[in-house]
Amino acid sequence: MKIFAIGDLHLSFGEMVEKPMDIFGGQWVGHTEKLYKNWGQMVEPEDTLIICGDISWGLKLEEAMADLDWIHALPGRKLLFKGNHDLWWKAIGRLNGLYEDGTMQFIQNKCTLLEMPDESGGRITTVAICGTRGWICPGTDGFSEHDRKIYDREAARLKMSLEDAKKAGADTIIGVLHFPPTNDKQQKSAFTELLTEYGVKTCVYGHLHGKEAFKNGIAGVYNGVEYKLVSLDYLEGKPIQIF
Numbered sequence: 001m002k003i004f005a006i007g008d009l010h011l012s013f014g015e016m017v018e019k020p021m022d023i024f025g026g027q028w029v030g031h032t033e034k035l036y037k038n039w040g041q042m043v044e045p046e047d048t049l050i051i052c053g054d055i056s057w058g059l060k061l062e063e064a065m066a067d068l069d070w071i072h073a074l075p076g077r078k079l080l081f082k083g084n085h086d087l088w089w090k091a092i093g094r095l096n097g098l099y100e101d102g103t104m105q106f107i108q109n110k111c112t113l114l115e116m117p118d119e120s121g122g123r124i125t126t127v128a129i130c131g132t133r134g135w136i137c138p139g140t141d142g143f144s145e146h147d148r149k150i151y152d153r154e155a156a157r158l159k160m161s162l163e164d165a166k167k168a169g170a171d172t173i174i175g176v177l178h179f180p181p182t183n184d185k186q187q188k189s190a191f192t193e194l195l196t197e198y199g200v201k202t203c204v205y206g207h208l209h210g211k212e213a214f215k216n217g218i219a220g221v222y223n224g225v226e227y228k229l230v231s232l233d234y235l236e237g238k239p240i241q242i243f
Contacts, residue, residue: 053083
């Protein structure tokens with residue numbers, strides 16, 4: 001059993017959705033075909049794939065269903081987190097009632113626990129997957145009072161998710177954000193402080209696109225937490241194994 005992650009699928013299979021991604025550069029040409037091939041080759045049915053936001057361009061759930069069905073048909077258990085473009089994401093209870101086979105879970109304010117056996121099939125490690133959308137951080141150019149309200153709300157949501165993992169007694173915690181957990185100067189934030197406080201092992205995030213933006217994302221170990229950028233174009237359409 002393995003845990004993979006990728007973000008920013010930016011799917012638009014719905015008949016009413018017209019959002020070709022190739023206008024954003026060559027790395028997006030045929031991105032769904034690349035993802036489909038790599039996902040199918042790398043992820044086994046018993047594995048888990050974290051999708052950290054910007055899943056579908058649909059504005060309403062009905063418009064996003066073709067994209068969600070496409071994801072559902074691929075191997076593995078999928079844990080989905082909201083991105084800033086996921087305007088279809090409403091009523092978490094309704095979302096979690098869409099697929100009865102348990103392979104699609106939409107996570108908000110809580111954690112999900114995975115029981116991961118070691119290679120010998122002996123000891124079980126309980127891994128908690130925690131996270132929230134996040135937001136731009138203080139120190140970002142143009143950060144406003146409106147941004148502060150959203151930032152504080154998202155930090156509170158992350159804390160709720162981490163508290164859920166703590167109460168469950170998880171052995172290992174993986175953090176998930178859509179937005180980077182720092183500003184482009186990579187200064188500490190409420191997100192990085194919480195991830196360190198709760199002993200998170202790894203944090204994955206997306207949102208950043210293009211070589212110039214990639215450089216603004218925090219990478220490597222910072223105050224005990226390993227940070228990984230997992231946006232689709234950064235990973236060239238290949239999910240990355242994180243556990």
